[in-house]
Amino acid sequence: MISPSELLGVIDDIKRVGKAADLDPGHLSEDDDDQSENSFLPRAYDIDRLHADDARDKVFVAILKALVARHNRPSSPKELSNCIMRHEFTVLG
Secondary structure, eight states, X not given: OOOHHHHHHHHHHHHHXXXXXXXOHHHHSOOOHHXXXXXXXXXXXXXGGOXXXXXXXXXXXXXHHHHHHTTTOOOXXXXXXXXXXXXXXXXXX
């Protein structure tokens, strides 16, 4: 079981990724040609409701960070894994 302080640390880390993506959109998010033509508006997310069991899974947290970095745009598994590896959110495989 993850402790409450560790849970808050994971939540703060995900929020830090989101702030970095908002401050410098080219830094963390990827510019996809097919996505630029799409009029998709990202939905807001509430990371404060992250369950302790979910926060314990490093791959799941890395997927959340990748989605936050990509501004919650629809993404293929390949796009998410590339984002995770590029920004070293966790080690895959």
